[in-house]
Amino acid sequence: MAVQPEGAPCWADAMFGDLEGAKSFYGDVLGWTFGESSSEYGNYTTAYADGKAVAAVVPPMPGQEGDAQWCLYFASRDAAATAARIREAGGEVLMEPMRVGDFGTMCLARDPGGVVFGLWQGGTHEGFEAMAVPGAYCWAEIFAREAQKSDAFFPAVFGYRTKRMEDDAIDFRLFDLDERTVLGRMAMTDEFPPELPPWINVYFTVADCDAAVARATERGGVLRFGPMDSPFGRFAALSDPQGAAFSVIDITTTQGEMPKISDVS
Structure with a gap:
């Protein structure tokens, strides 16, 4: 797919205490298949619909255990600049922009009303490879x-x-x-x-x-x-x-x- 414009939803992931249970559930409900877990990146596991990357699941890191929740990421051309705008608009940056190998740069934030979301500045991983088709x-x-x-x-x-x-x-x-x-x-x-x-x-x-x-x-x-x-x-x-x-x-x-x-x- 074409790179999403600044501010467009471009990726979704969720943290699960029972990663295998999540894979089994979403595999059955949405027809997802899963790639190999990347131990280098906290066992981050990409989900695929008809061979296209559509989401990811990941186990919690030590100390981050909590309720499972889907996180939506918005495309950013410059995650540091977008993080600055988040602060200027009264939001809170929960995790500073962090480079994830060659895949891209991620950031987590919260709006003034408490809504949590992410930013993704794409590298080799640009985001959703399919949208609005079954499983995506x-x-x-x-x-x-x-x-x-x-x-x-x-x-x-x-x-x-x-x-x-x-x-x-x-x-x-x-x-x-x-x-x-x-x-x-x-x-x-x-x-x-x-x-x-x-x-x-x-x-x-x-x-x-x-x-x-x-x-x-x-x-x-x-x-x-x-x-x-x-x-x-x-x-x-x-x-x-x-x-x-x-x-x-x-x-x-x-x-x-x-x-x-x-x-x-």
């Missing part, structure tokens, strides 16, 4: 408790243009790069458990949403929402057996009219 990344949404903070932060860092979905039932915004919508933002309401922190929810493409949900729940995953039809596809929100949240979507099965979208001044 398709879409992501920020679930924000302090939506105004995220709304100000992400456009300041990545130059997004903001649009709003005209729906009185939800507070949902869209972030565009040029003419391409690359990210959504959902305001978390009181319906979300208070202990649930803000996060970026990653969607993986599947050929059949209901079949993917059935495989996930049979393997110990938890269905959180759906399956539900939408103009964008039939989707469902899940948690894997280790607690990492993700969604699956069949983009070929659509229903309903597209919502009205307006620019935010």
